[in-house]
Amino acid sequence: MSHPKDHPSKDDADVVLTSRARLARNLSGMPFVHLASETQLHAIIDKAKQGLAAAEETEQTNWIDLEETDALHRRLLYERHLISRPHADANGPRGVAVAQDAMLSIMVNEEDHVRMHALGTGLTPRNCFDRIKKLDEAMQASAEWAFHPRWGFQSACPTNVGTAVRFSAMLHLPGLRLTGELDKVRQAAKDLHLAVRGYYGEGSESSGNFYQVSNQITLGCSEDELLDRFRETIVPGIIEYERAARRMLLKQSATQLEDRVHRDLAVLQSARRVKVDEAMRRLSMIRLGCCTGLLDGPPLDLVNGLFQQVQTGHLQQLTNRTLTPEEAQIARADLLRARLSNA
C-alpha cells in the first residue's frame, strides 16, 4: 500500500523538534538479552552484524563495540540519542551500528536483541518508519526474527510485543508549562495510551520544556494505523494546544514574556559559568522568543543545535578532555557566549 511521504515543513518547527520511529526485534531460538549467557550475547552480536552486512545496500553503518568504548564516547552517543542511557551504562557484550548521517542507529543487546531507531527533523515519523522498515526487511536476508502469529514480533517486555514499533516526537511545550496546562495534556495522553517522557526518553526528566510523546500500545493496531493516528491526530492536537497556550501568554502577559526572553538571551550572552539545567531553561525561553516573534534572533536552527551542544559529553568532545563539573560550566558559558553574542 502506498502512503504519502512526510514533507518536512517549517510549519511545525515552532513546536516539533524531531521525530523518531523504533522497531524492536529478537532472533528466534535465543533467550532474551537479560537471560543470555556471555557466549549467547556474542552470538547475537555476530548474527546482528551478519544482518547488517546483508543490508549494506540499504544502509551503510559503522559498528561501535560499546564494551570497548570509553565512558566519554558512550555519553556522547547517548546525548545524540543514538543509544539509550541503560545501553550506555550497561556491562557486557553489546554495541551499536550508526548510519553515516547519524540519524539512524541499531542497538544490539539492549533490552531486545536488536533495536532500530531512525531520527528525523520536524514532524516526519513516516520517513523515519520507512527507513527502518527497509532496513528490517533487508536484515531478514540473514536474520530470522522471533514471530508468533498471535502475539506478533516477540519481545522481552510485553509492552513492546506485536508490531514492536514506537513512534515518538520531541515537542517543545513551554506555553503549556507556563500556563499550567501540562498536567491536562499528561492526563489526556494517558487516556489515549500515550507516554509522555523527558528529553532522553524513558526514565528521564523534562529538560528545556521538551517532552517526548510516543504510543504505548504496540499490539492490536497495524503499523500504518498507529502511524496515521500519531501523525494525523495526536501530535497535531498537542501542537494546537501548545499554540493556543502561547497565544494566551502573548495576549495576557506579553510584556512579562518579552522581558523574560530578552533577559534569558542577555544572561547567556554574557555569563561566565552556566550549569546544564540553567542553559536548557534559558535556551527554552529563547526558543519560545524566536518562535513567537518576540526575538529577532538568534536563528532557530542555531538554538536547536545548542540544546545538544551544551551537554557535558559534547563539551568534553569539543575541548577534547574530561571536564570537572566546574570546568564544564565554564566551557558551556564560553560556547554560549561565542554562539549567541552576535546573534
Next chain:
Amino acid sequence: MKCDRCNRPAVVHQLVIKDGNKHEMHLCEAHAAEAGIPNPGKHPVNELMSSLTTQVKSAGMPTCKGCGCTLTDIRKSSRFGCPQCYDAFGQATEALVRSAQGGSSQHVGRAPLGQAPENQSQYESQRLVQELDRAVRAEQYERAAEIKSKLADLADQRPSKKEDTK
C-alpha cells in the same frame, strides 16, 4: 565424640525417645550408612533447597522449556525469558500482555517476509471501511478520499500476493 560402634569420629547424632526413655546414638559415616541414616553433611543446605525447589517446580509450577523461567520469574522481572515463554504460560501470557497493551491480544500488522497472513490484509480492509464511515459521518471528505485510495491499493495487492504464494 567417637562412634558408638568403632573408634572413628561420629558424624551423625540421633536422639530417640522410646517408651519415655531417652536414648542417644552417635555414629560414624560408615556405621550411619549401615544403619540407613542419611548424613546431612554430605548435602549442603543450599543444594537441598535447590533440589527441593526443582521438585516443586516440576511438580506444580509450569516452566518454560526454552529458558527454564517460571511464571514467578516473569512476574518478578516483568519480562519474558525467551520467545517460547509466550506459549509456555497460556492464560497467564494473555493476562500479562492484555494488561500491558490496553486489552489487545491479537497482532495486526506486518509479519516477517514470506509469512504475511491473508487475514491481516482482511483486517486492514475492515478497519479502513470503518474509518471511512467515521470520516464520512464527520464530513471529512478529503480524509475519506485518502482512505478510499488506500482501500483500492489494498484490493490491487491481494491477487498479486496470492500469486506470490503459489
